[in-house]
Amino acid sequence: MADLDSPPDDHDIQTTPASDAHGGRPTVALALGAGGAKGLAHIGVIEEIEAAGFDVVAIAGTSMGALIGGIYAMGKLHVYRDWVTALARIDVLRLLDWTFSGGGFIKGEKLIGTLRELIGDVLIEELPLAYTAVATDLEREREVWLTRGSLFDAIRASIAIPTVFRPHRIDGRLLLDGALLNPVPVTPLMREHADYLFAVSVDGPAEMPAAAMAEAEDDPSHRSRISEWLGRLRPGHAGAESPAIPGALDLLNQSMDLMQSNLARLRLAAYAPDLLIQMPRNVSTAYEFYRARELIELGRERARAALQEWSRQGLLRHRQPEE
Numbered sequence: 001m002a003d004l005d006s007p008p009d010d011h012d013i014q015t016t017p018a019s020d021a022h023g024g025r026p027t028v029a030l031a032l033g034a035g036g037a038k039g040l041a042h043i044g045v046i047e048e049i050e051a052a053g054f055d056v057v058a059i060a061g062t063s064m065g066a067l068i069g070g071i072y073a074m075g076k077l078h079v080y081r082d083w084v085t086a087l088a089r090i091d092v093l094r095l096l097d098w099t100f101s102g103g104g105f106i107k108g109e110k111l112i113g114t115l116r117e118l119i120g121d122v123l124i125e126e127l128p129l130a131y132t133a134v135a136t137d138l139e140r141e142r143e144v145w146l147t148r149g150s151l152f153d154a155i156r157a158s159i160a161i162p163t164v165f166r167p168h169r170i171d172g173r174l175l176l177d178g179a180l181l182n183p184v185p186v187t188p189l190m191r192e193h194a195d196y197l198f199a200v201s202v203d204g205p206a207e208m209p210a211a212a213m214a215e216a217e218d219d220p221s222h223r224s225r226i227s228e229w230l231g232r233l234r235p236g237h238a239g240a241e242s243p244a245i246p247g248a249l250d251l252l253n254q255s256m257d258l259m260q261s262n263l264a265r266l267r268l269a270a271y272a273p274d275l276l277i278q279m280p281r282n283v284s285t286a287y288e289f290y291r292a293r294e295l296i297e298l299g300r301e302r303a304r305a306a307l308q309e310w311s312r313q314g315l316l317r318h319r320q321p322e323e
Helices: 036-051 064-073 077-084 089-094 109-119 151-158 210-218 222-232 248-270 289-312
Strands: 003-005 027-032 055-062 104-106 130-137 142-148 163-165 168-170 173-177 196-204 275-280
Touching: 027 036, 027 064, 036 055, 036 064, 036 077, 036 196, 036 275, 036 289, 055 064, 064 077, 064 109, 064 130, 064 151, 077 109, 077 289, 089 289, 109 151, 130 151, 142 151, 151 168, 151 173, 196 248, 275 289
Parallel strands: 027 055, 027 196, 055 130, 104 163, 196 275
Antiparallel strands: 003 142, 130 142, 130 173, 168 173
């Protein structure tokens, strides 16, 4: 079972001591945000950070960020990447063990069991770098930092999206998705002895797909057609149709995205990382794991662009960990 740590002022945060073992390469503490399938972009981000010459020495993750970060800390990210990029839609559905009891539509046991067989499990304190999975204690209404015990127990707690996955109980405490309180967990890393603190959010501002933008620019009647469409929605318009109402799962997904993006923006304003790498929140839904290759490549592209801009602006200044 994973051990629990809550983050009051006296929280005992695991830290990575300064070391010459990195051969002069700059070190990074990395916060990976929540986002379901969108979090597959974290894989591309991590690979690009390493390719740019940085060593990741500490990771904190929420939900999908906890999963990707934990597998990376085990040194098995390539195994997971090869597996997830081979998934088709039907494969994703086969991983879901549906239920109508226990506080969630999906038990989560089949998914976690599959990952344990694929990756293995390990005690968090035995990992070669500092790792924190962030969850939410539903009964005590507080954020929880999981820094010891079974890695996949901690991950299972952190990914427990309300009503989607059953809550996960550890040491008698009922735990849910950490994104409810800390969608991009910078705070567990504030005292880490790393040169830089990077954060990755997949809840950035929504963007129009490139294909749609090109179509709008190439079509001179685009604005007139939008105006006509809006006119049809006016009350009393002949032949007006009611706007489509999202299904329950889509509505939950959109609501969670809205909540997470606003909460992430507020938390990042209060605890700013040295570098923030963002993906647009509308790049995919939370469940489109069959788009893994595309999302991983997007993470790689966004990380490369952010690192290049950061370097161009001369922001490569070593940070000082908080006391």
